[in-house]
Each structure stands twice: as C-alpha cells, then as structure tokens.
Amino acid sequence: MKLWAILKVALRALSRNKMRSLLTMLGIVIGVGAVITMVSIGQGAQNLVEEQIQSMGTNILQVWAGSRRFGGIQMGAGTSGTLTEEDILAIERESSVVQAVTPIIRSQGQMVFGNQNWFTQIQGVNDKYLKIRAWPIQDGEFFTEGDIQAAARVVVLGKTVADNLFPGIDPVGQILRVRDLPFRVVGVLSSKGQSMMGQDQDDITLMPYTTVQKKVRGRANLSIENAMLSTVSPAASYVAEKQISEILRQRHRIRQGEPDDFTVRNLSDIAETAQQTTTIMTLLLGSIAAISLLVGGIGIMNIMLVSVTERTREIGIRMAVGARSGQIRLQFLTESLVLSLIGGLIGVLLGAGLAIVISRFFSWPTLVSSLSVLVSFAFAAAVGIFFGYYPAHKAASLDPIEALRYE
Amino acid sequence: MAEATQQERRRTEQHDSGLGLVSPDQSDVIRLEQVHRIYRSGDVEVHALRGVSLAIGRGEFVAIMGPSGSGKTTLMNMIGCLDRPTRGHYFLEGMDVSQFSGNELADVRNRKIGFVFQAMNLLPRTSSLENVELPLLYAGASPREQLRRAREALASVGLSDKERSVPSQLSGGQQQRVAIARALVNRPSIFIADEPTGNLDSRSSLEVMEIFQRLNREQKLTLVLVTHEADIASHATRIVTVRDGRIRQDAPVASPRSARETLDQMPPASDEAAEEAL
Numbered sequence: 001m002k003l004w005a006i007l008k009v010a011l012r013a014l015s016r017n018k019m020r021s022l023l024t025m026l027g028i029v030i031g032v033g034a035v036i037t038m039v040s041i042g043q044g045a046q047n048l049v050e051e052q053i054q055s056m057g058t059n060i061l062q063v064w065a066g067s068r069r070f071g072g073i074q075m076g077a078g079t080s081g082t083l084t085e086e087d088i089l090a091i092e093r094e095s096s097v098v099q100a101v102t103p104i105i106r107s108q109g110q111m112v113f114g115n116q117n118w119f120t121q122i123q124g125v126n127d128k129y130l131k132i133r134a135w136p137i138q139d140g141e142f143f144t145e146g147d148i149q150a151a152a153r154v155v156v157l158g159k160t161v162a163d164n165l166f167p168g169i170d171p172v173g174q175i176l177r178v179r180d181l182p183f184r185v186v187g188v189l190s191s192k193g194q195s196m197m198g199q200d201q202d203d204i205t206l207m208p209y210t211t212v213q214k215k216v217r218g219r220a221n222l223s224i225e226n227a228m229l230s231t232v233s234p235a236a237s238y239v240a241e242k243q244i245s246e247i248l249r250q251r252h253r254i255r256q257g258e259p260d261d262f263t264v265r266n267l268s269d270i271a272e273t274a275q276q277t278t279t280i281m282t283l284l285l286g287s288i289a290a291i292s293l294l295v296g297g298i299g300i301m302n303i304m305l306v307s308v309t310e311r312t313r314e315i316g317i318r319m320a321v322g323a324r325s326g327q328i329r330l331q332f333l334t335e336s337l338v339l340s341l342i343g344g345l346i347g348v349l350l351g352a353g354l355a356i357v358i359s360r361f362f363s364w365p366t367l368v369s370s371l372s373v374l375v376s377f378a379f380a381a382a383v384g385i386f387f388g389y390y391p392a393h394k395a396a397s398l399d400p401i402e403a404l405r406y407e
Numbered sequence: 408m409a410e411a412t413q414q415e416r417r418r419t420e421q422h423d424s425g426l427g428l429v430s431p432d433q434s435d436v437i438r439l440e441q442v443h444r445i446y447r448s449g450d451v452e453v454h455a456l457r458g459v460s461l462a463i464g465r466g467e468f469v470a471i472m473g474p475s476g477s478g479k480t481t482l483m484n485m486i487g488c489l490d491r492p493t494r495g496h497y498f499l500e501g502m503d504v505s506q507f508s509g510n511e512l513a514d515v516r517n518r519k520i521g522f523v524f525q526a527m528n529l530l531p532r533t534s535s536l537e538n539v540e541l542p543l544l545y546a547g548a549s550p551r552e553q554l555r556r557a558r559e560a561l562a563s564v565g566l567s568d569k570e571r572s573v574p575s576q577l578s579g580g581q582q583q584r585v586a587i588a589r590a591l592v593n594r595p596s597i598f599i600a601d602e603p604t605g606n607l608d609s610r611s612s613l614e615v616m617e618i619f620q621r622l623n624r625e626q627k628l629t630l631v632l633v634t635h636e637a638d639i640a641s642h643a644t645r646i647v648t649v650r651d652g653r654i655r656q657d658a659p660v661a662s663p664r665s666a667r668e669t670l671d672q673m674p675p676a677s678d679e680a681a682e683e684a685l
C-alpha cells in the first residue's frame with residue numbers, strides 16, 4: 001500500500017468526522033499559536049537589544065580613574081585623578097589588541113546661536129573618537145590632530161543639537177557660543193538613536209579634549225577621568241582588559257595584593273548580560289507556550305482513543321477485507337499526524353497574525369523567525385506522532401473477530 | 408479422550424464419503440481437520456468448536472444452519488481466516504493457514520476471501536464506491552483500477568445508480584448488495600456470508616440469494632452461508648447443521664430452489680417502495 005493511499009484513507013476518515021477533527025486540532029492550533037506569539041515577542045526584544053548593542057559597539061572598553069573600593073571607602077569611578085595622557089598613550093602603544101584610545105572629558109553647557117539655545121552634554125575627545133565608536137559623520141568633517149594640539153575652538157554637533165540649534169540652516173561653518181566663547185561648527189554627526197538605557201545619544205556636542213580642559217572647564221592639565229578604547233574584535237576585549245590592567249598597575253606602581261586605582265569596564269559584559277536576559281525571557285515564554293502544545297497533544301491522544309473505540313467496527317471491516325495491522329496503525333498515526341500538521345499550520349498563521357497585531361497596537365517589537373516556525377511545526381508533528389502512537393497501536397492490535405463482534 | 412477423537416474422525420470421514428468428496432483431496436478448497444476453538448476470557452472458557460472436520464470442494468454452495476450459540480459464526484471466522492484454530496488444522500487451497508501469521512492471514516483474506524456480514528458491513532458516511540474499493544486499496548491497486556473494478560462490481564449487483572450514495576441513504580437490501588459487490592471486487596475464490604439475510608425482508612433476501620446463485624453458477628464461486636431460515640438454506644447445494652460446536656448433519660440438497668424463479672412469480676410493483684421505506 002503506497003503512501004498516497006494511506007494519506008487518502010486518513011484524509012477521508014478525518015473528513016468523515018469534521019467536528020471531531022476540528023476539536024482535536026484546536027489544542028494544537030492554540031499550542032503552536034502560543035509558541036509562535038510568545039517566542040516572537042521574546043525574539044523581538046532580543047533583536048532590539050542586539051541592535052542597540054551593535055550601535056554601542058561590542059568591542060569598546062572604558063577605563064575610569066579611581067577604583068570602586070579605596071581604603072575601605074566606596075569611591076565612585078573617575079573620582080581621583082590617577083589617569084594621565086601618558087597612561088593613555090602607553091595603553092595604545094603597549095597593548096597588542098587595542099586599536100585606538102581617546103580620553104573623554106565631560107562637561108555640559110548652553111549652546112547659543114542667534115536667538116536659539118540648547119543645553120547639552122559636552123564631551124572632549126581626540127580625533128580617534130569616531131573610529132572607536134564606529135560613528136560616521138553626516139555633514140562637514142571631524143576635528144584634526146592639529147585642532148587638538150592647538151585646543152582649537154571647534155565643535156562637532158550631534159543630530160539633536162544640530163536640529164534644535166539650526167532649524168533649517170546648514171550648521172557647518174556657523175559660529176555658536178558656549179560660555180560666551182565663540183566656537184566654529186565643523187561637522188554634524190549622523191543619528192545614532194537611543195541607547196540601551198533609553199538616552200538620546202544624538203544629544204551631544206564633541207570638542208577636542210584639550211579645548212574642554214583649557215577653555216570650557218578653564219583649568220589646564222586637568223587629569224583625565226575617563227578613556228574609551230576599541231579593540232580589534234569583540235572577542236579581544238577580555239584580553240585587552242587584562243593587558244590594560246597590567247600596563248596601568250605597572251605604571252602606577254601598585255604592588256601585588258593592593259587594589260587597582262582604576263576601573264576597566266567592558267561593554268561586552270553588559271551586552272552579554274542583556275542578551276542572556278532576553279534569551280532567558282524568550283525561552284521562558286516559549287516553554288510556557290510549549291506546555292499548552294503538550295496539553296494539545298494529550299488532547300489528540302484523548303480524542304484518538306475515543307475515536308479508536310468508536311471506530312472498532314470500521315477497524316474490524318478493514319481487517320476483514322485484508323488490512324494488515326501495520327496498515328491500520330499507519331492509518332491512525334497518519335490521521336493524528338495530519339491533524340497536528342494542519343493544526344500546526346493554522347497555529348503558525350494565527351501566532352504570526354497575533355504577533356503582527358501586538359507589534360502594531362502595543363508597539364512592542366516582535367519577530368516571527370523562520371526558526372521558531374520550523375521548530376514549532378516540527379514539535380507539533382512530533383506531538384502528533386508521539387500522542388498518536390498509543391491509540392494507533394491500540395487500533396492495530398485489535399483482534400479482527402473481537403472488532404467485528406463490537407456493536 | 409484419544410478414542411473419542413478417533414471416533415469423531417471416523418464419523419466425519421463417513422460424512423465425506425457419503426457425499427462422494429474423498430477426504431485428502433487437493434481439489435478441496437476448504438478442509439478443516441479436527442478444529443477446536445476455545446475462547447478464554449479470564450477464568451471462563453467457552454468451547455465454541457469441538458473438533459469440526461469439514462471439506463468443501465470448489466464451486467459448492469454450502470449453507471450452515473444451527474441454533475444460536477452453536478458455533479456458526481466461530482466456524483465462519485475460521486473458514487474466513489479471521490481466526491485460527493486453538494487446536495486442529497485448516498487447509499485453504501492446500502495451504503495450512505492454521506500456521507499463518509497475522510499478516511499472512513490478512514493477505515489471504517484480501518486475495519482469496521469475500522465477506523458479507525449480517526449488518527453494518529459498510530463504513531459509515533462513505534460512498535458505495537469507496538466501500539467497494541476498500542479491498543483493492545489494501546491489494547495495492549492503482550486508483551484507476553480501483554474505480555474501474557468497483558464500478559464493475561456495483562453494476563453486477565445492479566447498483567450502478569447508487570455509486571455516490573452513503574449507507575444511510577440505502578435500504579437494508581441495497582446495503583447488503585454493496586457489501587456483496589465489495590466481497591466480489593477482488594475476485595476471491597471463497598465467498599463467506601454470515602446471516603446476510605438476517606435483517607432483510609423476504610424480497611430483498613431473495614434478491615441476495617439470486618446474486619449468490621448466479622455467482623455460484625456463472626463464476627463457479629465457492630459459497631459458504633450461515634442462515635437461520637430453512638427457506639434460505641434450501642437455495643444451497645449442501646446443508647451442514649451445527650450444534651454445540653459439532654457438525655450434526657451434513658447432506659446435499661436434492662433440488663435447490665431457484666431464487667430467480669421465486670422472484671419472477673412475485674408481483675413486481677410496490678416492493679421497490681416497501682424496500683425504500685425500510
């Protein structure tokens with residue numbers, strides 16, 4: 001007996017009892033639908049986090065002056081002036097995996113242009129900053145090494161600052177004022193969007209760090225509280241962390257056993273934690289939904305068992321006209337497989353539809369991945385075979401004379 | 408015990424020789440030798456067949472009679488390869504099917520045997536055509552072959568116009584004729600019917616018997632039929648009487664009645680309507 005014949009027999013048997021077939025399918029439809037929706041919510045979140053991490057750069061490390069613990073007193077990172085320009089140069093020179101380093105000197109201030117003004121974060125950086133952050137410039141250009149040497153009064157504006165201060169005007173070449181000093185706008189950054197913490201990363205003004213030290217803060221040779229650096233690859237960030245620690249401990253003459261007077265923060269750590277969290281969330285949502293799929297499978301078994309009893313006479317007739325018990329088993333197994341596959345298909349459509357509705361109306365990002373569709377489809381098939389096997393086996397092991405006596 | 412068995416064997420052989428059917432003959436389609444069938448359900452044992460020996464030649468039309476519970480259905484299941492003897496042997500066309508596996512028996516049923524039961528022969532909510540196709544499906548025939556032969560079989564029982572009807576749309580007599588078509592479709596060598604007219608009015612019963620006689624006459628089909636009614640049995644060429652799991656009587660019918668003739672003498676009209684009302 002060929003496969004198509006068995007399939008035909010199963011399909012006919014199912015269509016002979018449409019209501020029962022539909023009810024049997026319902027459990028699988030709900031189960032698969034729930035898995036697809038839940039996983040799409042989880043994966044949507046995962047995707048969002050991943051995107052943000054990408055925009056942040058997973059190969060970025062930050063070094064802060066000062067340590068968390070110092071003489072038993074909890075100190076904020078960046079509170080003591082232990083990081084120097086020489087330290088930064090040493091890191092760039094001596095570490096084998098560090099690509100580029102920039103000091104970051106933070107300040108803030110009111111930007112004024114004509115009758116517009118905008119309060120924003122100021123970061124003093126060097127000419128490698130954009131390369132480290134993989135942040136392209138949109139208009140104009142970035143400041144040069146010469147600007148840094150000269151502590152030139154030049155600024156590069158974030159998109160938000162540019163839009164608010166220069167509505168409808170090309171900012172490049174304009175002169176704005178910060179703390180009553182004129183600065184020339186040399187460039188505008190492309191938009192980077194929100195950070196993982198929900199901050200607007202485009203609300204920023206970049207200046208040469210020397211300019212921030214001398215002109216904005218007004219104190220020359222101020223020590224550096226923070227440096228940002230990029231490694232050759234995300235994987236290298238752990239090596240970099242170790243090398244930086246060694247270089248700085250040596251330069252700061254810290255003896256064995258004494259605590260660091262600096263802190264290295266690895267963004268990959270944060271990224272990994274965030275990724276793990278969303279992965280766990282996806283798994284959790286998925287497995288809760290999978291339980292409903294399992295319940296659907298038990299539903300199949302239940303109804304198939306009832307069906308085998310109800311159709312005892314049919315089984316007897318089939319056996320009398322020459323069906324082998326293996327063919328009976330295959331027929332019932334095919335019936336439950338077909339039910340769970342059709343149920344799975346409807347469930348996938350329903351789940352995907354629901355995911356779209358959720359992302360439309362609740363603006364929660366959802367992602368229906370082909371993997372989740374495949375996995376839940378395969379799972380539905382497995383459920384059909386697993387829970388269909390016992391009823392099919394029961395049908396196949398009926399004694400023909402007993403089956404024919406059954407009324 | 409051994410002596411009793413011996414006696415029994417002698418008696419059966421007497422029956423056989425009385426009919427002129429010499430016992431170990433390859434021309435016997437069906438040959439049962441000392442067949443016992445004991446049903447066990449828990450501690451209870453029912454001895455349904457107590458040493459039945461029976462030989463049926465090709466082209467015979469045998470009616471099996473006997474009171475309820477005498478073992479007729481058990482015997483039919485045995486002959487139809489739905490069951491195996493607890494003890495004894497059954498040779499079907501010379502093959503000892505008492506040694507066959509479940510799958511082998513299924514194949515024998517498919518290729519050599521056609522069944523008609525008393526009632527509920529057909530798959531519910533399934534068209535006549537699909538019901539008749541069933542044995543061909545398990546025989547592995549192509550869909551076109553299935554359709555062609557099922558149509559042919561339905562035509563031979565006069566139901567070409569009921570191909571698409573489901574059992575609930577058919578009268579009892581029509582349902583039995585569909586069952587006959589299904590039993591015929593795979594060209595079996597034995598045709599087995601367990602009280603096929605038990606639920607039918609006399610006209611429908613005669614129509615069924617008419618088909619049986621025609622098959623027996625024209626195709627030399629071997630027929631074994633269980634019936635309660637002496638009327639029906641008298642259409643066969645031989646009547647075997649069973650009681651308490653043993654054969655009590657086995658005799659040829661001197662001049663079998665012709666169902667065709669009886670039908671021709673009946674008034675034709677109004678019966679069709681009566682049948683439809685059933």
Ligand SMILES: Nc1ncnc2c1ncn2[C@@H]1O[C@H](COP(=O)(O)OP(=O)(O)O)[C@@H](O)[C@H]1O
Pocket residue numbers: 401402405446447448453454455473474475476477478479480481482
């Ligand atoms: N499957 C079975 N299990 C137990 N007892 C059975 C079974 N089939 C038949 N019997 C018993 O065997 C005896 C013969 O039954 P059966 O062959 O059906 O007789 P008949 O068809 O002549 O009425 C009866 O006593 C019946 O109760």
Ligand SMILES: [Mg+2]
Pocket residue numbers: 479480481
């Ligand atoms: Mg009976």
